Amino acid sequence: MTALGKLFHTTAFKLSLAYLVVFTIFAFSLLGYVAWNTGRVLTDQIASTIGAEVHGLDEQYRVGGLRRLVNIVERRSRQPGASLYLLTTPAGERIAGNVGSLAPGTLDEAGLKEIAYGRNEDSEATPQSALVRIYILPGGFRLLVGRDLEDRARLRDVVWRAFGWSLLLIIVLGCAGGWFVMRRVLKRVDAMTETARTIMAGDLSGRLPVGRASDELDRLAQNLNVMLDRIGELMAGMREVSDNIAHDLKTPLTRLRNKADEALRMARTPDDLRAALEATIEESDSLIRIFNALLMIARLEAGNARETMADFDAADVARGVAELYEAAAEEAGFGIDVSADEPLPVHGSRELLGQAVANLIDNALKYGAPQAGAAGPITVSATRDLDCAVITVADRGPGIPTAERGRVLERFVRLEAARSRPGFGLGLSLAAAVARLHGGTLRLEDNAPGLRAVLSVPLRGEVHASPAREEGAASEAAERLRQLHSATQGQPV
Numbered sequence: 174m175t176a177l178g179k180l181f182h183t184t185a186f187k188l189s190l191a192y193l194v195v196f197t198i199f200a201f202s203l204l205g206y207v208a209w210n211t212g213r214v215l216t217d218q219i220a221s222t223i224g225a226e227v228h229g230l231d232e233q234y235r236v237g238g239l240r241r242l243v244n245i246v247e248r249r250s251r252q253p254g255a256s257l258y259l260l261t262t263p264a265g266e267r268i269a270g271n272v273g274s275l276a277p278g279t280l281d282e283a284g285l286k287e288i289a290y291g292r293n294e295d296s297e298a299t300p301q302s303a304l305v306r307i308y309i310l311p312g313g314f315r316l317l318v319g320r321d322l323e324d325r326a327r328l329r330d331v332v333w334r335a336f337g338w339s340l341l342l343i344i345v346l347g348c349a350g351g352w353f354v355m356r357r358v359l360k361r362v363d364a365m366t367e368t369a370r371t372i373m374a375g376d377l378s379g380r381l382p383v384g385r386a387s388d389e390l391d392r393l394a395q396n397l398n399v400m401l402d403r404i405g406e407l408m409a410g411m412r413e414v415s416d417n418i419a420h421d422l423k424t425p426l427t428r429l430r431n432k433a434d435e436a437l438r439m440a441r442t443p444d445d446l447r448a449a450l451e452a453t454i455e456e457s458d459s460l461i462r463i464f465n466a467l468l469m470i471a472r473l474e475a476g477n478a479r480e481t482m483a484d485f486d487a488a489d490v491a492r493g494v495a496e497l498y499e500a501a502a503e504e505a506g507f508g509i510d511v512s513a514d515e516p517l518p519v520h521g522s523r524e525l526l527g528q529a530v531a532n533l534i535d536n537a538l539k540y541g542a543p544q545a546g547a548a549g550p551i552t553v554s555a556t557r558d559l560d561c562a563v564i565t566v567a568d569r570g571p572g573i574p575t576a577e578r579g580r581v582l583e584r585f586v587r588l589e590a591a592r593s594r595p596g597f598g599l600g601l602s603l604a605a606a607v608a609r610l611h612g613g614t615l616r617l618e619d620n621a622p623g624l625r626a627v628l629s630v631p632l633r634g635e636v637h638a639s640p641a642r643e644e645g646a647a648s649e650a651a652e653r654l655r656q657l658h659s660a661t662q663g664q665p666v
């Protein structure tokens with residue numbers, strides 16, 4: 174498309190054109206109204222001037238008769254800038270006055286009218302128009318008194334010319350302004366299109382130019398840039414996940430394959446084969462768990478879990494999960510201290526929050542074995558802090574060095590000390606993803622000694638549920654948590 178063609182197709186052009194038409198119509202109506210009204214006022218004025226003159230002549234006629242009237246008409250006719258006068262006999266012959274020629278029949282009827290006349294006898298001259306009043310005097314004499322309408326015609330001329338000029342000016346200015354605006358808009362839209370094209374070609378680093386005007390185009394560009402940032406982040410996340418999956422699943426898959434291979438070559442008895450198969454199934458189960466956890470994190474980060482959100486009590490979830498781990502904690506040699514008395518109403522997914530808390534407690538059990546000189550149970554607390562529900566899981570173990578605290582939240586990151594324990598490095602990622610889904614955060618702090626994991630999510634506001642309903646909901650929720658755990662084979666990730 175040519176540049177001009179493109180211009181004609183822009184919204185800016187169509188808008189400018191519409192405005193131009195509307196403005197022209199408006200200017201036309203306004204000028205027309207002014208012209209018509211001024212003409213009317215002028216005509217009224219002329220009519221009243223004629224009236225006054227006729228009144229004067231009438232008085233003279235009454236005092237001095239026809240002779241005096243003739244004298245006065247003759248004298249007034251000669252004055253510069255005089256009105257129009259004509260006095261004729263009943264037969265239409267001219268006695269006195271300054272009107273040259275008249276259309277035939279003009280004097281037949283008395284009254285006020287607009288006529289065409291000539292200044293002198295020369296009938297070739299172009300006739301002029303005048304507003305006149307005609308009287309029929311006693312004896313049939315005719316008297317015409319009037320004024321030329323040249324002024325009115327001149328005014329009409331002036332108005333028309335003004336209209337022409339303003340129309341021209343409106344069109345020129347409108348076109349110039351429209352052109353200017355469109356050029357600017359088009360240039361910016363072109364720049365945006367160009368960037369969009371490079372982005373579409375695969376270069377996600379491109380960003381739309383944002384001007385300083387902060388007009389609607391700038392705002393659009395800003396929002397699109399934010400969107401591109403987000404897409405870039407998601408893409409980077411995806412790339413990282415697929416890289417990680419490729420790396421981290423390779424080891425268990427290779428192990429699985431080697432075990433099967435070894436069993437084939439070495440197993441002598443059906444029992445050997447059975448044992449090998451059982452080991453293979455176990456290995457496969459843990460692979461499935463990794464996949465499930467990865468899928469869940471991906472779903473959470475895409476915000477897909479929002480439709481299953483409901484209102485529930487976070488303190489209740491913390492209590493329920495801690496209860497599930499009590500036996501395991503006793504077995505490991507350190508108990509669990511729970512303090513979650515205050516109801517903490519939040520809106521979200523009870524199961525997911527439960528899974529996140531389970532992951533934190535599981536970590537505390539796995540990695541939080543008290544160091545020499547520091548003993549103590551795992552503490553789980555659910556408290557209210559401003560408008561947040563804060564669930565804290567703290568242990569008295571070695572903790573995580575400050576420098577590593579950000580990194581362990583990433584997928585598949587496990588610290589050296591943890592290598593001997595089962596796990597895939599997805600538990601904290603999942604807990605952090607759950608916190609983000611609820612609009613909250615997961616922080617890792619120093620428990621001096623040990624690790625304190627702080628999961629905080631915004632409170633819903635008011636609790637409407639009655640105590641009886643809450644109790645019912647609590648047992649129902651505990652049941653659901655148990656189901657969830659059996660679905661993940663009782664194991665957090």
Ligand SMILES: Nc1ncnc2c1ncn2[C@@H]1O[C@H](COP(=O)(O)OP(=O)(O)O)[C@@H](O)[C@H]1O
Binds near residue numbers: 601
């Ligand atoms: N309570 C804790 N004390 C010390 N280190 C921890 C604790 N919790 C987590 N970590 C470290 O963070 C890493 C990531 O944890 P996580 O994502 O739950 O993976 P996993 O438990 O499968 O190893 C762990 O491997 C461990 O090194």
Ligand SMILES: [Mg+2]
Binds near residue numbers: 532535599601666
């Ligand atoms: Mg873990």
